[in-house]
Amino acid sequence: MTFVQLIDCRTSRFGEMDRLMDRWVEQTKGKRTATHDMIGKDRSDGSHFVEIVEFPSYEEAMENSRLPETDRIFQEMVALCDEPPTFTDLDVVRDEQLYKATARRFYDLLAADTAELPPMDEVLAENYHDHDPANVEDNIGMDHIRREMQMWRDAFDFTFELHDQIADGDRVCNRFTWRGTHKGDFMGIAPTGKQAAMTGTTIFRFGEHGKIVEGWWQYDRLGLMDQLGALEGLEQ
Template sequence: MTFVQLIDCRTSRFDEMNRLVDTWLEQTGGRRSATHSLIGKDRSDASHFIEIVEFPSYEEAMRTSNLPETDRIFHDMIALCDEMPVFTDLVVVRDEQLYVANVRRYFDVVAARGELPPLDGLLAENYHGHDPANEQDTIGMDAMRREIREWRAGFDFAFTVEDQIAEGDKVCTRWSWKGRHTGEFLGIPPTGREVTTTGTTVFRCGADGKIVEGWWQYDRLGLMEQLGELDVLEV
């Protein structure tokens, strides 16, 4: 279970403290188990800082804490503080990455059976889509809805999210897609074939969580081959 440690401290020597953190990162490289470190400064008190350090588990945090470099840095850090830091140990009981949740919901919604639901809560009105298979970028929510309807008219399909990685305002999703060709698609009459493809999409989200830009990469050539279109070209 993910473990988070909060270090609440006051210091007028933050630059030195910052260099100390860099030293710890350098000296413990390859042996520490911390996965994420964040330092915030109190807007109403320039000497008040909170560091948040994330670990895979409490046990991993203790292993890192017992490194000799960690012990040395700890004592150096106390010397830079105006008063004794306060440590709070937290076991994470809920972790919602809201951009990730919105992107995952997008893949579910576009594949849902029946009429395409409104996408207002998922896509920004000025959505900008990049797909190398298209001659032009997809600009605007209405254009994206038309593109989604083309796929839905041609296939009964579903996405499976294989992996998701989030950093800042971007969410990268590795997905697989499986569908049955039940309607005309790009001028290809329905074949009834079951087809699959895989791809990766990087979405950029706005401050409100809505998707404002997307970069799509997927095996469109393989999809066309499964639909029998490459056989036609070879003949």
Template sequence: MTFVQLIECRTSRLDEMNRLMDRWVEQTKGKRTATHSVVAKDRADASHIVEIVEFPSYEDAMRNSGLPETDRIFQEMVALCDEEPTFTDLDVVRDEQLNAATARRFFELAPGQGDAPPLNDVFVEGYHDHDPANAQDVIGLDAVRREVEVWRGGFDFSFTVEDQLAQGDRVCTRWTWRGHHKGEFLGIPPTGKDVTMTGTTIHRCTPDGKIAEGWWQYDRLGLMQQLGALDPLEL
């Protein structure tokens, strides 16, 4: 279970504390178990500093605390504080990346039969899609729906999300696509073949949680080969 530690203190020497943390990061390379750290300053009280440190588990946090470098830096940190820091230990019971959930929603909605769903709860109206397989970028929600309908017309398909990483307003999704070629696709008559391809998509999300832009990389050449659409000289 992911474990988070909140460290609160009061200090007017934040710059010195930041340099201290930089030194700890350098000295504990290859040894520390902390995976994420955020230092924040209270808007209502500039001397109130909160550090949020994430660990894979409570046990990992204890191993991190046991490092001699951690103890030494902590003692120096205390000297920079106006009063003794306080600690709050938290077991994470829910950790949801909301932008990642929106991206997953698209991969769930795209498969299906017939007309594409509205998708306006997933994309902004002026969504901008970068797909190297298209001669021009696709812009606008209606254009996205038409793209989805092309794929729906050619295949019964599904996406499997293999990995997903979210940072800031970006979500990177590594996926596997599996389809049954049931209808004409880009001029290729239905073959009845079961085909597979892999790819990666990066989505940029707006502050209200909708997708504004997307960049696609996927094995379209491999798909065409599986459909028998490539001349041997093209392989």
């Protein structure tokens, strides 16, 4: 379960504290378990700051706290505060709605009516891992999955209709209908101009910064090939 810690403090020496945070980031490179860190300033009180630190779990947050660099920087941070900081520990119990919205955005971007495939980095992690039973090997990494997506876009003008989304923890299951017009070469099949449709599901796993890090696809590719006429003459 994602864990968030809020650190509430008052200081008239924020410039020094900001440099202190930069030093902590540098000293803990490759060791810290925090996935996201941000500091907000109170608009009505310029000396009031809240730091929000996100971790994959409470256990990993405790691992981060045990780093000697963290303890040393924390002592220096307390010395810069006008009064002792307060801490609020939070288990994240609801972020599924944001995950579902990101999943919907993924399908919108993939099917966007644009000459070029839109940037996908707002929804996909750079190391995204794609599981598609139609492919001999998984696609891993942004460059590989973009080539796969472009192959589909070059072959079809298509849309997705989402029927159901079910969120559970860091995963969202999506049930969809895909509809496309065959306009370019697809798996060696010359453009037919035919309209085709197929149903399918995708399970997305979300990770750092709320982006999709892994996907599992199931869809009626055999039915699609039949609609394109690729199976004619194969029936007994």
